[in-house]
Amino acid sequence: MKNTIKFLIAFISMATVSCTDSVEDREAVATNAAPVLVAPATGFTLVLDKTKPNDLATTVVWNYAAYNGTATVVNYSVEFAAAGTKFASPVVVATSTDRFKNFTVGELNAAALNSGFPPFVESSIDVRVKSTVGTTGSVVQASNFYTIKLTPYPAWPDWGIIGSATPTGWDSDTNLNYDLNTKTYSITINMVPGAYKFRLDDGWGTNYGSNSATGGDLVLKGADIPITVAGTYKITADFNAKKYTVTKL
Template sequence: MKNISKYLIALLSIITFSCTDSVMDREEVTAGSPPVLAVPTSGLTIVLDKTKPNDLVSTMVWSYASYSGTNTVVNYTIEFAKAGTNFAKPVVIASSLEKFKKFTVSELNTAALDAGFLPFVESAIDVRVKSTVGTTGSIAQTSNSFTIKLTPYPAWPDWGIIGSATPTGWDSDTNLDYDLSTKTYSITLNMVVGEYKFRLDDAWSTNFGDNDNNGTLDAGGANIPITVAGSYRLVIDFNGKTYRITKL
């Protein structure tokens, strides 16, 4: 029994020494040279066309970053920032393990909107590439940057409010404003005693009312009443099928 115990202790010592030695021999990963963004260059102007969402509109190309030490996967992220802000608030719009990233019209439009750039407005955008290594995304290296001009289009459904309580009655919709950060629609308007509903794309094929007048939207539901005239603020969540109306 004593011999077996001695054997186990010796074996454990060998394993421990081997593992420690392996860790000590592992070379630390350090930054070498950052990626270099080659395309697109400054001066590129893009007006995105909503009717061609699947068309290839741009390809961003850069050189591989270098790192010394144990081989590891290098991850690349593409960042957008408002031009002239020195990337104080960068937004990651895409990632890649390669040294390029292709964008369709729809993908680039979504990237611009998610980064906070307004539809139908030409925005000057600084773009760069950042490299990191490992699963924790450490040891970052950033590329040079270029400034492009980009005009996105709205990529959310066109909801409106309509009814006898609204300024245009049942004849036409009043468009609702969309908030990218909250994914909700809203509007402030003067309303009279009457009724209203919400509908999509100025048509009755998709519309919402409220059968119980309890703030829950019902597809094709009952008209929502306004019993006191005045200025109202409405906030609508069509994903959650709820709305909130407040008299100001």
């Protein structure tokens, strides 16, 4: 009986040592080679076409990263940053476990806008790829970068104001600026005594008005909004909440 107990103790001890050794000897994941960005290269320039959102705009291609240690899934993220900022505030615009990412015109446009690049303006954008491993996104490796130039288009409804109080009168709209963060439209503009209305896509099919000169509820096809005193005004509109404000500066 004593010999049996001794044998069991010896067996358990050997198993414990074996398990400890296997954990300690297991190689931790470590960097080996960063991904290499291949395309699009510096010099790539594109004016994005609003009428072709589903067309292929470009494909971001990179060589796989390499890691030492236990095999695991490698995740890749494509990042945009303003050119020359050394990726101080990068924005992840796509992820993949492959070595490429196709961007349609609409997707690339959204990537540019979400990264803070304005519509109708050619912006220089630094592009790179970062690799991480595991579910925690650790052991990061960053690729080289290329600088491309994109001109995005607005991916939101085109709202403007029109009326005798505006610089162009009732002849044409003055476009409002859209804020991606607040989802509101605004403009700072010189106005004269008269009136104006909000309208969509430079047409009268959808327009809003109000009797109040200082703001409040927007009324579909409502009354012309009055301006009684000339001056510089900041006008802000939330077409989701159907509210607007007017502030004389």
